[in-house]
Amino acid sequence: MLTEIVLQSFGQTHVGAVRKINEDSLLEYPEQNIWVVADGMGGHEAGDVASQILVETINTYINEHAYRGITVNVLKQAILTANEKIIAYSHSQLAGKTAGTTIVLLWIDGNTAHWLWAGDSRGYCFYHQDLKQITRDHSHVNELIDQGVLSADEAEKHPMGNVITRAIGVVEDIEIDHVTHPVIEGEMLLLCSDGLTGELSDASIAQQLQQHSVINAGSSLMHAALGKGAKDNVTLILVSVSRQSQLNSAEDDDLTVPLFS
Structure with missing residues (x-):
């Protein structure tokens, strides 16, 4: 069991170097240990609104259930409700x-990390210099990999690499994937849109994460993506797991959320 563990988070979104509209949205709700990255699609007045509807709906659900208790089912229902709202918005507006x-x-939740996702925004775990992708992209190239048509190396440069097969607001019957793993002291958990992973390889991401400070690591990731040209919007959230005794600065204290179990 983990005792006297604190979570630090750093989130940032950037329009990038090419796009004029930022269709990404993020939600940080450290009081309930919940973080969200959403990457909208459909252009101005579509993708940006869709991602905003999603995070606002989740935020509302968290507020309504904060005292009754957050569960995976509550979070899934929030996403499904947002799915309905986005579809209704598309029809009406x-x-x-x-x-x-x-x-x-x-x-x-306690010493367990729950990941929920749909699409190709990703979740990673960085621990002892090792970066592991927790989520699996819902994408056309991943389907081709599963079918044995493409290798993982070929998929990285495939012209349909940005074609996703699942997203919120597209169809009424949407499936949300869910995986769990134990929280480990010393790890960093990364949520990001494909604007980050489209510019940086896993090796490059791991290199930027080799810093003690979650703020420095997150800032380095964003700087590296922008330095590569940032053809898409870039959004990321980093969450680090540490013991309270390891956090000394006032700046760190402002970002910490006690977690006891």
């Missing part, structure tokens, strides 16, 4: 034009 958004959500 966009003449049926599709507005959608990916999602990756992290909820740390």
Whole structure:
């Protein structure tokens, strides 16, 4: 069991170097140990609104259930409700034009990390210099890999690499994937849109994360993506797991959330 563990988080979103509209949204709710990254699609007045509807709906659900208790089912229902709202918005405001958004959500409950996602926004775990992708992209190239048509190396440069097969707000019957793993002292958990992973390889991400401070690590990731040209919006949230005795600065204290179990 983990005792006297604190979570630090750092989140940032950037329009990038090419796009004029930021269709990404993020939600940080450290009081309930919940973080969300959403990558909207569909252009101005579509993707940006879709991602905002998603995070606002989740935020409302968290507020309503904060004292009754957050559960995976509550979070899934929040996402499904957002799915309905986005579809309704598309019909009423966009003449049926599709507005959608990916999602990756992290909820740390006691010593367990829960990941919920749809689309190609990703969740990673960085521990002892090793970066592991927790989520699995809902994408066309991943389907081709599963079918044995493509290798993982070929998929990285495939021209349909940005085609996703699942997103919130696109179809009424949406499936949300869910995985769990134990929280480990000393690890960093990364949520990000494909604007980050489209510019940086896993090796590059791991290199930027080799810093003690979650703020420095997160800032380095964003700087590296922008330095590569940032053709898409870039959004990331980093969550680090540490013992309270290891956090000394006032700046760190402002970002810490006690976690006891």
